[in-house]
Amino acid sequence: MMLFENIRLAFSSLVANKMRALLTMLGIIIGIASVIAIMTVGNSVTGNITESMESLGVNNVMVSLQQKNEEKESREDGVVFGSQPRSENLTEEDLITTDMIREFVNRYPDKIKCISAQSTLGDGQALDGNLYANASLLGVSLGYFVANDLDIIAGRYFSEREFDEGDMVIIVSDKLVNNMFKGDAEAAVGKTLQFNVEGKFYHPTIVGVYEHEDSPYMISMTSEKDIRTDAYLPLRTVMNEKHITRFGGFTVVTATGTDPDELAGITKQFFNVYYRNNRNYEISAFSMATMVSMMSTMMGTVTTALSVIAGIALLVGGIGVMNIMLVSITERTREIGTRKALGAPNGSIRTQFIVESIVICVVGGIIGIIIGVSAGMALAKYLGTPAKPDISSILLSIGFSSAIGVFFGYYPANKAAKMDPIEALRYE
Amino acid sequence: MEPVMQLRGITKNYFIGSPNEIHVLRGIDLFVEEGEFVAVVGASGSGKSTLMNIIGALDRPTTGEYTLDGIDVIRAKDAELSRIRNQKIGFVFQTYNLIPKTNALKNVEMPMLYGGVSGHTRLVRARQLLELVGMGDRMKHLPEELSGGQKQRVAIARAMANNPSIILADEPTGALDSETGRLVMDIFHKLHDEQGKTIILITHSPELAEETQRVITIKDGQITGIRKGKGKENDAL
Numbered sequence A: 001m002m003l004f005e006n007i008r009l010a011f012s013s014l015v016a017n018k019m020r021a022l023l024t025m026l027g028i029i030i031g032i033a034s035v036i037a038i039m040t041v042g043n044s045v046t047g048n049i050t051e052s053m054e055s056l057g058v059n060n061v062m063v064s065l066q067q068k069n070e071e072k073e074s075r076e077d078g079v080v081f082g083s084q085p086r087s088e089n090l091t092e093e094d095l096i097t098t099d100m101i102r103e104f105v106n107r108y109p110d111k112i113k114c115i116s117a118q119s120t121l122g123d124g125q126a127l128d129g130n131l132y133a134n135a136s137l138l139g140v141s142l143g144y145f146v147a148n149d150l151d152i153i154a155g156r157y158f159s160e161r162e163f164d165e166g167d168m169v170i171i172v173s174d175k176l177v178n179n180m181f182k183g184d185a186e187a188a189v190g191k192t193l194q195f196n197v198e199g200k201f202y203h204p205t206i207v208g209v210y211e212h213e214d215s216p217y218m219i220s221m222t223s224e225k226d227i228r229t230d231a232y233l234p235l236r237t238v239m240n241e242k243h244i245t246r247f248g249g250f251t252v253v254t255a256t257g258t259d260p261d262e263l264a265g266i267t268k269q270f271f272n273v274y275y276r277n278n279r280n281y282e283i284s285a286f287s288m289a290t291m292v293s294m295m296s297t298m299m300g301t302v303t304t305a306l307s308v309i310a311g312i313a314l315l316v317g318g319i320g321v322m323n324i325m326l327v328s329i330t331e332r333t334r335e336i337g338t339r340k341a342l343g344a345p346n347g348s349i350r351t352q353f354i355v356e357s358i359v360i361c362v363v364g365g366i367i368g369i370i371i372g373v374s375a376g377m378a379l380a381k382y383l384g385t386p387a388k389p390d391i392s393s394i395l396l397s398i399g400f401s402s403a404i405g406v407f408f409g410y411y412p413a414n415k416a417a418k419m420d421p422i423e424a425l426r427y428e
Numbered sequence B: 001m002e003p004v005m006q007l008r009g010i011t012k013n014y015f016i017g018s019p020n021e022i023h024v025l026r027g028i029d030l031f032v033e034e035g036e037f038v039a040v041v042g043a044s045g046s047g048k049s050t051l052m053n054i055i056g057a058l059d060r061p062t063t064g065e066y067t068l069d070g071i072d073v074i075r076a077k078d079a080e081l082s083r084i085r086n087q088k089i090g091f092v093f094q095t096y097n098l099i100p101k102t103n104a105l106k107n108v109e110m111p112m113l114y115g116g117v118s119g120h121t122r123l124v125r126a127r128q129l130l131e132l133v134g135m136g137d138r139m140k141h142l143p144e145e146l147s148g149g150q151k152q153r154v155a156i157a158r159a160m161a162n163n164p165s166i167i168l169a170d171e172p173t174g175a176l177d178s179e180t181g182r183l184v185m186d187i188f189h190k191l192h193d194e195q196g197k198t199i200i201l202i203t204h205s206p207e208l209a210e211e212t213q214r215v216i217t218i219k220d221g222q223i224t225g226i227r228k229g230k231g232k233e234n235d236a237l
């Protein structure tokens, strides 16, 4: 009964001083809004990256060139973020040769399901009269479709002969078929298409059509008609075309029954024999599973760090609340004196002001949650990751704002409770 | 019957122990009978309000003994003093002291809230009291929307909320014109005559003081005179 009365009173004093109340709440609003926004975006991005990485295949081992670390302070797991091979130093000599890969596959036939390597031919356009479709032409190895989990919906995959011979054959996306063949995938198979790739013309024959999935990270500003999808050629075809025999990296798909992390270790060891005398580069290999967990850890660290900053905003907000409560109590000294004269026990004066402080903080918290969720969702949408507001962090925020209310309201409330009634009544 | 208030040798000093220690009350002995209507008069600064606050258990004397309705007020704990103020005493101030931004009804309910009276009873009683002081048509008004006289009537209704036996009024008409003051004074007479309340009234108006049963004069913190008032009947002649 008393509590309800106190809450009513707190609200009426909020309403009576709207501007001041809003300014007081601002710290709390900003703090809570940032925490919630960070959590929302953080969770959705982490969840999404993890999900799509896992969908790429937890059995995959990524092999790539990595600059040698002079200081030898590489991480325990051997992965150093941000040290991509610098292309100005990278020479043809440093790259991985097809012979090395062939040797590797021959050495561990039981552990390797297949190898997925790729080489870009370039961005181009399929042309047929008025019809056109944008495509990125990519040479891929035998294991590419397995490693990337792509579905052929019409026609077939490349034959081994086509791989070995480097035939002018192509597998295109259903999107391209939409543009060029009115969506009839069956009709497309067997047709020869003209591609203009950076001024050069190619005439590959379509052997298959795969289902294109939108990448969640590509913010597609283009219309459906202008969308650029991958079109795959046999790796040999592209390598012949570009006169190359070497790679900067590839993916190994682990055979069933083999631990990807173990294979990653073996791979690293195997290839680094070739790189022992290389001054600048070595080979790094790590499993997708390791990468996913590292990614999560990294995102978690970022989220925590940002939350700490938001927490500081909350702290500042709390101090603001304490400050305004002190002002409010001074202003209402006579009221406090009157209440005491009417028989209010100290405890109920204290409760009154703590409740008021909690109300300020919780109202601020709720406004913050609304802003935070909206901002978080908007941001996540912009980043192209589906976001769900994190219920636990919302509940936590409400709890946390109440706690701030109690913590920063206690001192002023206690001061009010301990006022001498006569001095309070005499206060001018 | 025992006097409801018994004050013996009450003193009040400020700045105790410092060279400019002041003696506001210098040994007050006062007995007030149940149902008495007493006026306290005296020059400004003579210590009337200080005495009233001690009587009302709002303040503690420096020395002396005080028994209120059989309770030893001097040795009572703060919590008990709160309860005494809530249940036995109704304060009426010169400056009304209504709670801001809180309507008349809620103001009158306030002491009952602290007294633990249930919501419905509170509301019914607050309405009755406001009717009694002639404020039945202004119940939802905020203090800011009331005139001085109207505020004081709400304050009197509030003082009556827990049906205390004692009403302490410190210059209740001090800020009102004589006509409005008259109206307020009539309410006190009514409470005294009809409900048998013990009323102590501080006033600077000799006429109003005369209307009470006993007039106590204070000078420099000491009682210098006690005489019988003429009572209200005489005034009406």
Ligand SMILES: Nc1ncnc2c1ncn2[C@@H]1O[C@H](COP(=O)(O)OP(=O)(O)OP(=O)(O)O)[C@@H](O)[C@H]1O
Pocket: B014, B015, B022, B024, B042, B043, B044, B045, B046, B047, B048, B049, B050, B051
């Ligand atoms: N907290 C205090 N500290 C120091 N002196 C005080 C304090 N409170 C009251 N006094 C002094 O006590 C004296 C009596 O004050 P009090 O308010 O009782 O006078 P009063 O008789 O009610 O006067 P008035 O008729 O003007 O209301 C005054 O001289 C005042 O300065």
Ligand SMILES: [Mg+2]
Pocket: B048, B049, B050, B170
């Ligand atoms: Mg006074």
